[in-house]
Amino acid sequence: MIEIDWAGEAGRLRASAAGEADWNAAVAGTLVRDTDKVVADVGCGGGGMAKALAEARPGATVVAIDADPDVLAQAREHTGGLVRCELASMDDGAEPLRQAIAAPADLIWASASVHHAADQQAAIDALVSLLAPGGRLALAEGGLPARHLPWDLGIGEPGLELRLDVAQDRWFKVMRESLPGSVPLPYGWTEALTRAGLTEVTTRSVLSETPVPLTPERLDRVVQGFRTRIERLTGTGHGHGHLVPQEEWLTPADLEVWQQLLDPEGPYFLGHRADLAALSVRSVHIGHAPR
Numbered sequence: 001m002i003e004i005d006w007a008g009e010a011g012r013l014r015a016s017a018a019g020e021a022d023w024n025a026a027v028a029g030t031l032v033r034d035t036d037k038v039v040a041d042v043g044c045g046g047g048g049m050a051k052a053l054a055e056a057r058p059g060a061t062v063v064a065i066d067a068d069p070d071v072l073a074q075a076r077e078h079t080g081g082l083v084r085c086e087l088a089s090m091d092d093g094a095e096p097l098r099q100a101i102a103a104p105a106d107l108i109w110a111s112a113s114v115h116h117a118a119d120q121q122a123a124i125d126a127l128v129s130l131l132a133p134g135g136r137l138a139l140a141e142g143g144l145p146a147r148h149l150p151w152d153l154g155i156g157e158p159g160l161e162l163r164l165d166v167a168q169d170r171w172f173k174v175m176r177e178s179l180p181g182s183v184p185l186p187y188g189w190t191e192a193l194t195r196a197g198l199t200e201v202t203t204r205s206v207l208s209e210t211p212v213p214l215t216p217e218r219l220d221r222v223v224q225g226f227r228t229r230i231e232r233l234t235g236t237g238h239g240h241g242h243l244v245p246q247e248e249w250l251t252p253a254d255l256e257v258w259q260q261l262l263d264p265e266g267p268y269f270l271g272h273r274a275d276l277a278a279l280s281v282r283s284v285h286i287g288h289a290p291r
């Protein structure tokens with residue numbers, strides 16, 4: 001059983017909103033149109049994309065929606081008055097979302113949020129019902145696992161990052177099954193958009209690469225990202241230094257290696273390495289409401 005404490009994640013989501021500002025600005029610039037009047041970011045987290053959308057289309061009303069009040073408070077601070085922030089859940093059907101947006105939307109963005117809805121197809125159906133004729137739904141889900149580490153780190157078995165991805169994938173399955181009323185989605189995101197009635201459905205995957213040498217800030221984000229992932233898998237969190245496995249997501253040997261890699265006082269600390277980079281591919285699935 002896995003239950004995500006979104007309030008506990010609020011600070012991290014705010015940090016990633018700030019850290020991903022360049023990516024958000026680049027993607028927002030490709031999505032908005034001069035004619036867009038109403039734009040929504042559903043499951044907005046720290047509000048990074050909502051802010052970028054408001055900056056890319058200053059004349060539009062941008063609404064940032066999230067189901068968690070603490071997360072929304074972070075989004076409100078981050079977006080600094082550029083965006084209207086509203087509390088609503090995709091698990092409650094279309095009506096609360098419709099009231100939150102208050103007008104048919106020309107563009108709805110939902111990144112890594114629909115996969116937390118109990119019934120993902122129902123959530124997509126609800127989002128689609130909020131679109132104006134010709135409006136677009138852009139769903140950022142999936143892509144390729146990010147790469148940061150050399151295959152052989154000189155400690156433990158090579159391939160550590162690959163095994164972390166596999167462990168996280170198993171964690172994700174249990175997280176999905178733990179959602180009350182969880183419904184499987186046994187097909188791809190583009191099929192889900194098509195079933196919701198959208199047309200011209202396609203996927204644009206965005207590659208971003210930060211080669212060596214990472215700035216100290218970027219390196220810190222990479223290390224922090226690994227720390228968060230390990231804490232998630234070990235059921236620790238928020239600054240706990242000691243890693244205690246709740247489930248056997250990772251082998252004890254890999255867990256020991258991670259502990260050393262994430263120990264700022266130890267000889268293997270990742271934050272002291274010059275060979276870390278950041279390569280990621282994130283997929284954005286887009287469909288259009290009929291006119």
Ligand SMILES: C[S@@+](CC[C@H](N)C(=O)[O-])C[C@H]1O[C@@H](n2cnc3c(N)ncnc32)[C@H](O)[C@@H]1O
Nearest residue numbers: 006043044045067068089090091111112113116
């Ligand atoms: C993984 S975070 C992604 C945040 C942000 N969209 C991003 O890409 O960085 C998932 C977000 O979805 C929100 N969320 C989870 N379940 C939701 C639901 N049923 N309705 C609306 N938001 C939800 C969480 O509170 C969290 O802010």
